[in-house]
Amino acid sequence: MKYVIKYACCTHVGKWRSENQDNFLCDGKYIGEQDATMDCLISGRTQGDEASLFAVFDGMGGEACGEMAARIAAQCAAECAANLKIGQRPAGERPTGERRTGQRPTGGHPADRRPTSERLADDLRRCCAEANEAICRYADRSGIGSMGTTAVMLAFADKEIILCNIGDSKAFRFDGETLQQLSVDDYALSAYGRKPPLSQNLGIPADEFAIEPHIMKAPCCAGDIYLLCSDGLTDMVSAQEIRRILSESEQDLNAAAEKLLQEALDAGGRDNITILLCQVEEQRHRPWAKIFPRLF
Structure with a gap:
């Protein structure tokens, strides 16, 4: 199946916080240092014939520590x-804030051979390990006692999706009827009635x-919508409400993202809110497109 991936992503500081400690990766874009105060909505589409990576990060730590941890992980x-x-960017274009290390890329695959789901799974594990190490190095150099971030990453590869998560940022799949959580929450035991602390995260x-x-891996099906989000959404909006909004707005990802954000704000907006929606759309064969490109 040839397909395109439509996406919409929004992030908001919420009503109670003074800074946004969330971050994301969406079509090669993330929140860099110069964008730290922005609330934004970005959208677009990318070809599915090469793997694509999307992610959400929720930073933790006093002052700007959580913001930096999430930014390091996003980078x-x-x-x-x-x-x-994996990133679908024009040749030579760098994502916001990308370092120019001058080092030969590690873990890459030959340009003429698409990565398999098994290799992508290993690459996502390696990405978590490298982000964990980078956050720990930054904390050690800066004399910071504790800082960290959650991570939920979704890769599209040919006919499969590969999900990687650590912490409690969530991933859901909506198939038009059912909303299913795909991620695993990393919670430790806690007193009844209180939100439990995380049992693991990046930055340890x-x-x-x-x-x-x-x-986890699963088949990639046309029409499915994937939601990645920080707990600023799921702590405020129930799964039933999320399902209802996606059902009513599944043909318009921008509208769905904005409605989910507004629902979280209306419910109190106690934390930063980041919402990333991806929808798999089958790419129909259009033989006349090459002859009359302006019509398509």
């Missing part, structure tokens, strides 16, 4: 996507704990 994911030719030193990101 690592952007570099991973670029090295693996290797000598303290070996992180184990969750990986």
Whole structure:
């Protein structure tokens, strides 16, 4: 199946926070240092004939520590996507804030051979390990006691999706009727009635704990909508409401993202909110497109 991936992504500081500690990766774009205060909606589409990577990160830590942890993770994911030719960007264009290391890309695949789901799963695990190490290095250099971030990453590869998550940022699939959570929540035990702390996240030193990101694979089906989000959405909006909004707006991802954001704000907006929607759309064969390109 040849397909395109439509996407819409929005992020908002919420009503109670002074800074946005969420971040995302969407078609090679993420929130860099110069964009740290922005609330935005971006949308577009990318070809599905090469793998594409999308992600949401929810930073944790005092002052700007969580914001930096999420940005480091987003930058690592952007570099991973670029090295693996996952990100769909014109030749020579860099994602916001990407470092010019001058180093040969690691973990990449030959340009003439698309990565398999097995290799992509390994690449996402490696991405988590590199982001974890980078966050720990930054914390150590800066004398910061604790900083970290969640991560939920979704890769499209040929006829499959590969999901990788750590922490409690969630991934859902909506097939037009059913909303199914695909991610695994990393929660520790806590007192009844209180939100439990995370059992793992990015930003834990290797000598303290070996992180184990969750990986799952599933068929990629035309029409399916995938939702990646921080808990600023799911703590405010029930799964039933999310399903209703997606059902009513499944033909317009921008409208769906904006409605989900507004629902979270109307419910209190107690945390930063990041919503990333991807929809798989079958690419129909149009033999006249090459002859009359302006009509298509």
